[in-house]
Amino acid sequence: MISRRNFLTTVALGTASAAALAACGSPAPAQTGSAANPVTINYTWWGNDDRATRTRKAIALFESKNPDIKVNGNFTDFAGYWQKRATEAAGGGLPDVMQWDLSYLRDYGQRNQLLDLGTVKIDTSGFDKSLLPSGQIKGKTYGIPTSTNAFAVYYDPAKLKSLGVSEPDGSWTYDEYKSWLKEVGAKGNGTIFGSTDFTGIWWQFNIWLRQNNIEAFTEDGKLGFSKDDLKTWWNMASDLRGTPALVSEERATQLAPKSPFGSNVTVAENTWDNFMAGYLADSGAKELKIVPVPSDDPDNLGLFLKPSMLMVASAKTKFKDASARFIDFMINDPEVGQIFKTSRGVPASKTQRDGTTFEGTDKIVVDYEKSIEKYLKDAPEPPIVGFGTLEASFKRISSDLNFGKLTVDSAADAWFKEAEDLIKQNA
Incomplete structure (x- = not known):
């Protein structure tokens, strides 16, 4: 696996509830869908109009490759984002998948409000091992970095x-x-x-x-x-x-x-x-x-280098598999890298980096991180x-x-x- 340093150089750059529902004659929610009857997951992020445009392109691409899953996306600014998450968490209704910030990971992770992503299928083989602990708390993975920034x-x-x-x-x-x-x-x-x-x-x-x-x-x-x-x-x-x-x-x-x-x-x-x-x-x-x-x-x-943002899922999501597939797509798919370039930071996954061309202003960001390479210390x-x-x-x-x-x-x-x-x- 290529390390973060080498990359920069290379580019020169719940069961009981289900039983109760069944007893009442209500079926448990489907974990997977089909093209004819897709499941719908909710995804939310913060950012400006530029990030919204890029994110909606990525969602459309995901849906085209995964016709059994629909993604309901919405966004707000950074300050309003966390107010909404606090309200939702208090009411037990966090969205299925969320863009996340390192600043809030321990708050929600330690309170068992985020899904342990180690329990679902997400490919992290293309990540530098020194970066993954930023999304981990007491041995559990609550967030996976989409990218890094400085x-x-x-x-x-x-x-x-x-x-x-x-x-x-x-x-x-x-x-x-x-x-x-x-x-x-x-x-x-x-x-x-x-x-x-x-x-x-x-x-x-x-x-x-x-x-x-x-x-x-x-x-x-x-x-x-x-x-x-x-x-x-x-x-x-x-x-x-x-x-x-x-x-x-x-x-x-x-x-x-x-x-x-x-x-x-x-x-x-x-x-x-x-x-x-x-x-x-x-x-x-x-x-x-x-x-x-x-x-x-x-x-x-x-x-x-700080994870510029992470992908997380709600501990209460009814669609763990669909949520995991969406997270895996957003962090690993090369075409997603092409959509975002460095607007989320430099892609953290080697698979996504290798599929992304960095030119113009995007190359400036990659070159900047290369220029400060010798000064970089461990991420918090x-x-x-x-x-x-x-x-x-x-x-x-x-x-x-x-x-x-x-x-x-x-x-x-x-x-x-x-x-x-x-x-x-x-x-």
């Missing part, structure tokens, strides 16, 4: 040229990165800003912790960093807030659901490399580029229970900080109180 700084070269600002090469310290944002803001004439506040992004904070050899979480589910660490992080942008280096929180809120970068209001954005297709679609830009995030240690960029395991809530509160409190409602000290106090309370509840 964190990066996006920028629009055309906007930089129009402003007379040099393109970055990605070998920069935080001070150099901040100076670059200040230069962009100063030349943007109040219409073009540097970026959003990079300190308000949990994963950028996580990377900074890794750059300083600090764990985000300990093995026993506690915080691995101190309140002073968080204050240091949020203070890094104190001299940028309220200046053209960063777009204001008020302006960013007005632009939602599009990002300021996708709305052509900022020159740069820190996020995952698989956002390329979505940003191009939102902004209409002819070209976007990506470089590594800043680091004060040139030998430690704190970067890693599924975060602690409640992490999704902690990540959301990190964003919300950062927003209050940017609105001027909180000081750095009070913001750190507020987040730590929420974090410690949540950890205590789930202990």
Whole structure:
């Protein structure tokens, strides 16, 4: 089996209930269908219109190859997605198959709301063995990665040229990165800003912790960093807030659901490399580029390959076999790889990678991951229970900080109180 590293180099780049139903004269639901009478499974995902278009193409392809199964698909934005899943889980009605994020895997997996995919037939022979544990909890497989991604700084070269600002090469310290944002803001004439506040992004904070050899979480589910660490992080942008280096929180809120970068209001954005297709679609830009995030240690960029998303199934699905066939198709089929390219990240399955051609912007993403290969560290395991809530509160409190409602000290106090309370509840 080809390893992830070699690939990147090569491309240069319930029984009782059934009995009760039978006693009442109602047949148990069919596990499989036929072309004349197909079973229907529900599939849901998050994303923008570009991902929706690609996903619906993949669903149509699956249905054409599996006429005994119909897929009812729907999607929403990331924030609304998890609100719906929480409501469904409380009512016992999660969809059969779901796109999933690593942040929420432990929450639902440990509460027995997700199907152990090791109990159904899904081919994982084409996956790097170091990647599969990201979807496993206590020996059970609850999620299988569709793809991988890495964190990066996006920028629009055309906007930089129009402003007379040099393109970055990605070998920069935080001070150099901040100076670059200040230069962009100063030349943007109040219409073009540097970026959003990079300190308000949990994963950028996580990377900074890794750059300083600090764990985000300990093995026993506690915080691995101190309140002073968080204050240091949020203070890094104190001299940028309220200046053209960063777009204001008020302006960013007005632009939602599009990002300021996708709305052509900022020159740069820190996020995952698989956002390329979505940003191009939102902004209409002819070209976007990506470089590594800043680091004060040139030998430690704190970067890693993260499952950009996973496929999971409901523990209560009545159609385990059909759900497993759909998951297997979405993660392994070469034609699905051709549909998504790198919009979900670089395909995690060798079978899918080998059937996918990477050109243009997709090649940029693959080449970027090759360029940071020597800096990559082990990917994190599924975060602690409640992490999704902690990540959301990190964003919300950062927003209050940017609105001027909180000081750095009070913001750190507020987040730590929420974090410690949540950890205590789930202990």
